[in-house]
Amino acid sequence: MPINLFKLPRLVGALVVAEMNYQEIFLLSLCSRRTYSLVKKANIKVPKLEFRFDDFHGCDKFEVRVVTNTQKWLPVTSLLHVPELKLETILSVRLGLDYVADTNFCLWRKKGGTFRHRMECANEPIAIQKAIQDHLNSIFHYSETNQLYLSMKCKGSLPNITNVGEIEIKHKNVDPQFLTNVLTTYPDHYTISVVSRIVGEIPKESPFFQIQNIQVMFLCGPDYFHNFVGRNMRLDWVVLTDQDLIQVLQKWISNEAYENLVSLSLSIANTINADLIRQTIEFEEYDPNESEKRPADYVIDIPYTNFFNHKYSLKEAFVEIKRITDGKRAFLSVGATHFDLLVDTN
Template sequence: MPINLLKLPRLVGLIVVTELEEYQEVFLLSLCSLRTKFLVKKARIKLPNVSYQFRKCRGHNEFMIGFELHPTNFQYGLYKKVWYPVTSLLHVPKLVLNQISALKFGTGYEADTTIYLWYKEDGSFLHRIKYANDPMGIQKALQNHINSIFHYCGTNKLYLSMKCKGTLPNITNVKDIVIEDETVEPEFLTEVLTSYPNHQSLSIKSRIVGELPKESPVFQVQDIANFVGRNMWLRRALLTEQDIIQFLRKWISNEAYHSLETLSIMRNSGKTINEALIRQTIEFEEYDPSEPEKRPDYYDVVTPIRPIVQRHSLRNEKWLELKRITDGKRAFVQFFHIVFHFFVHKDSLDALNDDDVIWEF
């Protein structure tokens, strides 16, 4: 038998809200009326983080909101990303007249919408809100609404697709940006970095089609010779042994890369890195199996943007060691076929810095 939530004693109503199993349920409840929105806010349900996905769905732009968790499987040394949906907006040319309902987001923004719900095989449900309004207004209002009802004031992660036409999402406080298309054009990268100038990490899992202009914002941080961030992961990169030697020399002398913590580069060619050539110039300390305690057991590459993070076992001959001249800082180096790893020793190997900067190409 249905129960009127608003007729329950306030404390009981708050308990009911906090017992809802889906964040989608909490969100939809907040749209029912001002009183239910107030009840949701009083329940003080919080999101651990907020991610936005801007993608193509059935020929239309879809704007999804949710959060991510990364449960750890130390047996395999992996962190797997799990997405938890909160809501989704689908921009369509027009709505079916007899299915329209007016919804209020944020602090008074009102839009004609149609809400669709469906159940998955596991019994959980999903919903999508269709709208025909100007995307810029409703996106901003929705962000304000989410921040308000879930008491969220943190930074945001944004997944983008070049397949979506029109303007980029109108949201603020974007820290992490991920682009996952098969290919991406330089003009799109410029637009993204210009639209979200305060971002701290960028992951481009796409092949860049065309040449990046010299004035591109990407070059402000992408070039390893000028990199000043904490973490970099490059795929299909032009990398020579002389590049590696120059990089290692600058780190050892403390001439550059003062904030660097992790660096992984995969060559764009299938040619194995010539470790012997590098070792002719750079002096490494090899692993001593009689004194394994001189090294940590492992190194976890934990960054805020990569969905899968690996644990590397350091107590073996595959890893070489370097020391910085000025302060004795240690780093661990590995050459594995076409891959070059460089990990700087930290006081807490599994610590995650909120201000990590990652550039992944």
């Protein structure tokens, strides 16, 4: 039985809206100025917004999801940029108070009874993308940074999104110039995950190496961590030599480089000599009789793709090293195909 929200007491109406899922809330906000106002008054907040820019049957798709505190993704809306509207039934939607767009509206039911919707629109992409972000910021009272997913399959310009803090790039290949374009377009970035093969050398002065948190999930070389000046780096398939790692450790210990480093985690494609690397530095092994001298665990909490909270046990697998200039300590684990350097931030 339909409910007229406007005949309910204001508080009850807000409670009804708050029980809706994010798609329903978004669609309700499009119905009229009154429903838009009702949604805003419900004071619904979201933890994080993610904007996804991908390909769908040859057209660019602009999708928005909510990222929960437990790293679940909940749909909000989806927009397909098309050259022209093909369906006879055209709906005009109002985003915020000023922007109006003609759309073909698609609605379908998924297994389990949940539904999805998609708007198809021929409006200028940059304008409607901004209108959608402004609308969502308004109804969800949102001012935090956004996540952005980019697929190299898309043909149009980079999406017109502001306040982007976390970026994921996914496709077979990506070139250094594209990385530069992305990072200059979204200057508020602090984390990037590249799930692509980077073809070509990234210049040492590239803004890529200035990012605070970097994850690269395809084959790369030692220049990635040699040129890094940020805080956290994870390379999931890197080719290097023993000397490359010795150089990293010696520069950190002498404070010649890596002053801002918090963690460096490497999965190594070739085999290294872990004993030789340890012989080049002074370190202290774990003493179970004095376990209180170091934390029991070390947690890395970076929003990398496919890498959520990772906890390391700082026991026998790790040795302790110290920086000469200030006595700051770090914990090192090095094996035939892995290298983890974790700086104590306490």
